[in-house]
Amino acid sequence: MSFFAAPRASLRLGTALAPHVRHSHIGSALLSVPAGISISELPFPPLSNPLRAPPAALRHARSLLVAGPKGKVVVPLQAYVQMRWLAAEGAEATKETAAAAAAAAADAGQTLQLSVVDSRVKTQRATWGLTRALLANALTGVSAGHAVQLKLVGVGYRATLEEDPFPRASALSLALASSRASFASPQQRLTYQAFAAEEEAARTTHKPMRLNIKLGYSHPVIMPVPHGIDVNVPQPTVIELRGVDRENLGLFASQIRAWRRPEPYKGKGIFVNGETIKLRTAKKK
Incomplete structure (x- = not known):
């Protein structure tokens, strides 16, 4: 009697001959598009x-332009990523009804599914899940918004929100006024000109604001609030950020945090969303 089991050749052979299809668990998940978006x-x-020219x-x-009651978000969409609007009970909409389903998504909740041309390609599978995650963040942002909270921990660390006496033109407006702006088509230029006009209209209704933060330096840290982000300072040591674009929100929060990253010896710094740090004991000579 042999103590070693024979290899399961039949199962291996069957697996090798069977068509191998790989899916992205995140990318294949259905997206629920709320009404009004x-x-x-x-x-x-x-x-x-x-x-700057777009990356290679x-x-x-x-691009996908996601618009809702809170604002607009642009999401990249690769050529090999496909969108399917699903009819009632998960049935796939035909080509004739796909456009109607996309138009009706603003009136009633719809279901959206993403797929790729060849799921066996690793790059396509990775982009599949990434696109679905970005689109889900955009849907949440334009419907409910995103929020980030920063906490200042340190002696004398304080933050105040004040009107910006020296407002700057937005980066988009400066780029449109420059002759070095690179656009793929005239339609793209017109679209971004419309975005810039919306930013200028928002400036007339909402005064530009800036953060004045004291972080133990010999000078206060002045940070203008970017367009599309609302800032609230309920306490001198708490900063609340809200916006529709999660990427821009996280970028602004990281720029604030970079002035005083949490350090492990005294536990001081700027902590984001309940961030914690394990304290260390300083070496004694």
Whole structure:
């Protein structure tokens, strides 16, 4: 009697011959589009800075413009990522009803599903899940908004919100006024000109604000509040940020945190969203 089991050749052979299809657990999850939110496709890649050409990975990409009661968010959409509007009870909408379903999404809740051309390609699977996550963040942002809380821990650390006496033009407006702006098409320029006009209109109704933070330096830290972000200081040591774009919100929070990162010896610094740090004992000579 042998003490070693024979290899299960039949199972291995069956696995090798069977078609191998891999899925993204995040990307294949359905997206529920709430009522009052519209998703439109733009035939050009998104630009975070029009003065710079888009990265190589986004040169052939498209964009999704997600609009809702809180604002608008642009999400990149690669050429190999496909969108399917699902009819009632998860049935796939036909080509004739897909456009109608996209238009009806603003009136009644719809279900959206993403897929890729070839799920066996690792890059497509990774982008599949990434696009679904970005789109889910955009839907949450334009419907309910995102929030980030920063806590200042340290002797004399204080923050105040005040009107900006020297408001600066937005980066988008400066880029549009420059001759070095790079746009893929005239339609893209017109779209971003409309975005800039909305920013200027918001400036007339909401005065530009800035954060005045004391963090133990010989000078206060002055940080203008970017467009699309609302700041509230309920306590001198607490800063609350709200906005529709989770990426811009996290970027501004990281810029504030960079002035005083949490340090492990005294536990001082700027903590984001309940962040904690394990204290260390200083070495004694």
